[in-house]
Amino acid sequence: MFTIAKETAWCPGCGNFGILQGLKEGLDSLNLEPHQVVISSGIGQAAKTPHYISANMFNGLHGRSLPAGIGIKLANKDLTVIVESGDGCSYGEGGNHFVHAVRRNLDITHLVHNNQVYGLTKGQASPTTAKHQQTELQSEGVQLEPLNPLTLALTLGAGFVARGFFADRKQLAALIAEAISYRGYALIDILQTCPSFNKVNTLKWYKERVYYLSAEHNPADMGQARIKAEEWGERIPLGVIYKRETAEYGAHNTVINANPPLVDLPLKPHDAKRFMDEFR
Amino acid sequence: MFTIAKETAWCPGCGNFGILQGLKEGLDSLNLEPHQVVISSGIGQAAKTPHYISANMFNGLHGRSLPAGIGIKLANKDLTVIVESGDGCSYGEGGNHFVHAVRRNLDITHLVHNNQVYGLTKGQASPTTAKHQQTELQSEGVQLEPLNPLTLALTLGAGFVARGFFADRKQLAALIAEAISYRGYALIDILQTCPSFNKVNTLKWYKERVYYLSAEHNPADMGQARIKAEEWGERIPLGVIYKRETAEYGAHNTVINANPPLVDLPLKPHDAKRFMDEFR
């Protein structure tokens, strides 16, 4: 239902294909129609994803997928809003929006295609690139500590924090469906290969490391969640790291909660006259 | 030595006075002269601080005290660089710089006057304002989760994380001196009253809650640090929450490390000719 035939602008073998597929399948598994879904994206290779899927699209500015998505959701709470972009877009240029979007806890799903590199601009380090990893620009290796989006989201109070993997689109589809169904801000950081520019985090590299969180993992337990969120290197956990019910923004904001979607409100100039009368 | 007679633009009773005093005393306690120190600040009431002290000042844009301070330190590693601003400036407008400055771990000291409100613009909520606290703008109370700068800095890998209190300028002076002496990025979030706009977090409120971390607290222990960083409400710990040695940016960046301060490098056009010759 969400599939359209569109030639992509991605490189052969790119991890984005798996994520696109996972997203389509995740959406298909829900009781949603394309016109009820909006995908807000930024700029980058990942950010082209909504071009290849049947859903409304706001393909805005590099780094600004979150605020645009927030505006959309606030304007029309009936829409399912997915914010989708790359690691550079989401955690670099858009870092401030990420921090504050978690705090705002609006009911949106945030999918980050994390290829640990700036793909579209040809391979510079992103905030998640490993320390010492070399790129054309960082020829002596990256000198900053990588940012861990999962621990960051946890620290900021996110209620749904998960890690996906491009190469397992079934699991990814299920994760995405679960994130969309979650009421509040939900982050899925999705591990993705970039065969063109990231020669370190290859499919093989990932396959040697990733594993699924077992049923023993209790995503409601912050202590466990933290340990799993921090795990990186030899072993990398996949799945829902943390999940708990939270007070979603739209549910406790009076203007949103007490009204139909803002977009459906009637506009009558005369209704505002009483405010003017207070100036008499 | 760092004291100058300058009338301030602050309200009587403002917590900024205590912080200014603590900063002066902290600087005085170190073997530094005013011309060796630069304070980079943003815009807000806190950001006016460098106007009232004898040291170099770069009083830049709202939210941008960190990048300017980083540029200064990178250009001249011999300078002692203090970045000083309010909670709104540092965690709101400047949130992205905060996140990435921690990752960069340059040898600067970051002092945040945290009055949990936007003072200069008359009392709107800042990222640290408590949930449900009312302001003129947030008349139904703040609807976002407050941001905890200490846990955030810890999560991002900061090597020096402390909390100061405006009303104890001795402790504050000692903390500031320790932070300046620390090699790497050091954050002190300084609790401050704003009698004009923050009627919740008053001196009384703080006095009922703050306590000093005892000698039992081991700042090198991340587990303990985390617990203390998260403590807020009934009891609020003061002092060095976390401290460990880290690889400071300037020490491992070849250009900085292998050279005198960049500002002292001789400029000779002809030295670049060899690069041109590669295009022959």
Next chain:
Amino acid sequence: MDFTVLIGGAAGQGMDTLGMMLAKSLKTLGFHVFLHRDYMSRIRGGHNFVKVRFSNRPVLSHADEVTVIVALNAETIELHSGQLSEDGRVITLENGGKVPPNLQKRTIQLSSADIVERSGNKRVAGTAALSCVLKLFGLPLAALSDTIVTVFAGTTAVANETAAQMGYDAAETKFHAEAPAPWDNIFINGNEAVALGALAAGCKFYAGYPMTPATSIMTYLAKKANDAPILVEQAEDEIAAINMALGASYAGVRAMTGTSGGGFALMAEGVSLAGITETPLVIAVAQRPGPATGLPTRTEQSDLSFVVHAGHGEFPRLVMALRHPEDAFYQTARAFNLAEKYQIPVFLLTDQYLADYTQTVAPFDFARVSIERSLATAVQAGEYLRYELTDTGLSPRIVPGKFPGKLVYVDSDEHDEAGRITEAAAVRKSMVEKRQRKGAALHPELLEPEYIGCDEPKVLIVCWGSTYGPVREAVLALNQQNHAVGALVFGDIYPLPTKMLERYSRQASKLVNLEQNATGQLASLIRQHTGLACDHSLLKYDGRQWSKDEVIAALIKEVL
């Protein structure tokens, strides 16, 4: 009659409340009132003042000359006694400080100690000063009492009444102020008028980040949020604010953001996004003196060129300079219609002077506000084309989610009619031309500037925005002195409407731009659009608004 009362003191001493109480009392009495605010970028201390000008005829700006000074501290007398009219009076409270010998005879010293003692309230001395003012003008105390009742309750009201009586008894009437025939009016400032205009226009979403002098638009709207309803979102920064507003607009609500120069600089990329995605947006830019932080609480008109050119790339936009509160209301409402009709960003250019001054004006006529959403109500079969190429450049716009099977693709990259990314040269060309056509289509909408002055002006002033008030008063005064002066005050300013300018500039022998900036930005724009060069520039850039008196003096000295 035309009087001004200045109330001065340190920030935090309550000049604002006192000014409002006095102004409201005068309003109650039927006067035309103009309240001007001059304040520093600090919360306590320093020196702030308000000027309350009132008359039996309309007052459109502040005056230099002051009839009565209410000095809450000594500095006020030092700083302002030079502006006191010859027969002017000073009212001090004890802490009003030392009065210079030459003024002592004209000073009424109220003892705040006495007032505090008798009223039992520490904060009512100012009220005594106000009643003293009323008495000086021979006005009834009742007007103040009415105001007190609306502002204070219980014992505080009683204490204020006591103080008012004391102040009233302390002076004798010196001036004759007669109110005009009763007239219906509201007492409102520029930002409140903008906010009301937005509410009338059905704005349902406002995202912003606090920045003087724009903040009070957001604050006002937030207070009405549940009632209106309107969602007011304080964003983490201005970049988020404009992108949220664009998202909301895309989703189909009327959306707005507002800020001042520095915040607007951060929005420039978003403006460009509005341009290429053709997302309607209303953006209020409340100017203050720059560059950078500049003088945060003062006034200037130095962001015109920036706003006109802000954002990379080329796309149509509309910039309206707001001239006075009524204009602010109607233009704001109109801005929403035009933003949606042409699917462009529309700018409301205001400044600290207009944002903050409060004036008695005729109530706004809500019947004059119509809502034209210009949304497509039906869509053709087949794929929906968000950027369908049409003769006017305008494509049918639908709200996402409202038409099953129809999807709305918008893209910041160059795109084809469906909104999909493209690099084809021909498509690029057609999309650039489509956007240009929208700009051309916009021209007939432009409102010509307002002309003020005699029929055959020899000197033609061109100005814009908030200098309307001072210039209007100055021109009319000069006309009375038989100077053949006229003024064109631009409201719609970009694209620049040029018909009246061309007509009047042919008649006039001198073209003079009068602006609140240092480089003459309107003059540049005029030259760019018409080739006309101004013969003389009157520029002010100290952060204080041109007064009518300064306009008159400058014209007489330099031009007439």
Next chain:
Amino acid sequence: MDFTVLIGGAAGQGMDTLGMMLAKSLKTLGFHVFLHRDYMSRIRGGHNFVKVRFSNRPVLSHADEVTVIVALNAETIELHSGQLSEDGRVITLENGGKVPPNLQKRTIQLSSADIVERSGNKRVAGTAALSCVLKLFGLPLAALSDTIVTVFAGTTAVANETAAQMGYDAAETKFHAEAPAPWDNIFINGNEAVALGALAAGCKFYAGYPMTPATSIMTYLAKKANDAPILVEQAEDEIAAINMALGASYAGVRAMTGTSGGGFALMAEGVSLAGITETPLVIAVAQRPGPATGLPTRTEQSDLSFVVHAGHGEFPRLVMALRHPEDAFYQTARAFNLAEKYQIPVFLLTDQYLADYTQTVAPFDFARVSIERSLATAVQAGEYLRYELTDTGLSPRIVPGKFPGKLVYVDSDEHDEAGRITEAAAVRKSMVEKRQRKGAALHPELLEPEYIGCDEPKVLIVCWGSTYGPVREAVLALNQQNHAVGALVFGDIYPLPTKMLERYSRQASKLVNLEQNATGQLASLIRQHTGLACDHSLLKYDGRQWSKDEVIAALIKEVL
């Protein structure tokens, strides 16, 4: 002689490497070479091409007509066969796809299967095509072999040699290309020239965030970081980048940042900060088609107005449009001197065309680069006044930390001479005027545009920046056909130097602006500064650079 070889295929097929190998071989042979890049905003797939033009006389731009097409895929033939000269040739590799019947006779089909088999390497078929090209022009294979040795080593080099021999044997010479007398040259593109200029000028700090087409300045500098040395900092966003650069400049190093339109939009507030703090800064703005993301890898000149007016408030600045690689080098070096002398932001306005084309040019003369830091070497006793009021508006600037007892206070608020925050009207006024005086002092530094053409032009073209190459070639060609055409190509563009413009426009009967944008931004600027209106506009805005051929055709069709 004047030939063009086009190499086309999908992104990732290595056109860039092939183009460079061919160009370097031709350079080795002594030709003047111009390599133009046309690529999509994607990493693999799509359609990219390079054009290698070479001649025995200087070549300053790309040509429309193509002598040889090297088609790495079928699409290349489809898209480009229309540009093939009458006697032109096509070289395909097997995967070069189906050749249309009318071209078959002029096509040389190389079998990549054969080449792979014989050479034992999958990636050398392109090399065979290159040698085939050489043969077609009667040029020695040795030139390519030389290049191969510098690019590849070991067995890869051997495989390339084998392929080269195969390609060389596959064709017969069709064209006569004779190299000029040997001349000393370098082969360099615009961004490399900017970077070299910065290094020559002693730039020690570059902060940026990747954005096409500016990124390669940063990448080049980063490669030389340890050697130069220069610190290259990838910031978290463009706002950080400009603020870091300003901090570094304040601390006394020559600092620079660079970006493209969208990133620059985010820097606008920082530009304003540079303005009020009087912090020197060099900012490269590499233009691409907007608005917003637009066409990220293509070219346009649509940010002139924005750059000229970017940042709120009023302050002096200098904008230089770079015209060609040599200009880029010398102007960049000059920019650092002027930024420090006038303590202002200086902009280098370039675009994707200039950023990416590589050209053989005379080696840069490093002796022409002088470093004038304009720093105060001594300070007066007493408090150091960072903003001391002087006749020129220029205040002695010192580096913080270098003078014990002296402190450097800079402030984004309006400030007094010492750099302390102030709200005093008189101080504000004097500081505005100080900054304005700097702008006035700057005027004598301005370099007039370069004039190209006959002595008494009837038609005067005005253009700027990277259209230099195509316009120069077009004008000289038209002059040869006895058309009385001339062109003024602006380098320094804001403030606009107007002397030559006024002189030549008096002579010419038609003034024509030729620009790579849709609104004629130079024409606007000219009108604003001089009142002169252009009689005709030649505008191109499809993201592809004006070629000399298009310039000639447009002039003949619309103007001459």
